[in-house]
Amino acid sequence: MATVTPQEYVEEVLRLVESIPEGRVMSYGAVADALADRSGRNSARQVGTIMARHGGGVPWHRVVTSAGRMPPGHEQEARQRLLGEGVPLKGDHVDMARASWMP
C-alpha cells in the first residue's frame, strides 16, 4: 500500500502541526491518529521523537501529551507561548478538555 518514507512521515507530521489553529493544541497520540497511524500508541512515541528532532520549524508548543503536559526542557517556554495564543491553561498543564483540537 502507501509506501511512505520516514521523511515523508516527518513532513506529514510537521504539516499537521502547522495546521493546528491558534489557541488549540493536539496530543502526540492525536497527531498519530490523525495520520491514520493505527500502528498503535507506539506512533505517539515516534511523533514525539520526530518533533524533538524536526520540530524546530513548527509550532511544537501546540503539541502536548494527552495529559496536557509539555515537553521537558521547554515547559516554561511552551506555557508562555500557549498562554500568549489564548490556549486555556490549567495551572502548569493545558486544559485538553477545551484546547484539544482535531482536524
Next chain:
DNA sequence: GGGGTGACCCAGT
C-alpha cells in the same frame, strides 16, 4: 551485530 534510550499512552493501585 547487540543493547539502551525516549518531546508517549493506558490501566491499575
Next chain:
DNA sequence: TACTGGGCCACCC
C-alpha cells in the same frame, strides 16, 4: 487525586 509499571517501535552508539 497522584503515582507506578508495562508495552510498543524507531533511532543512536
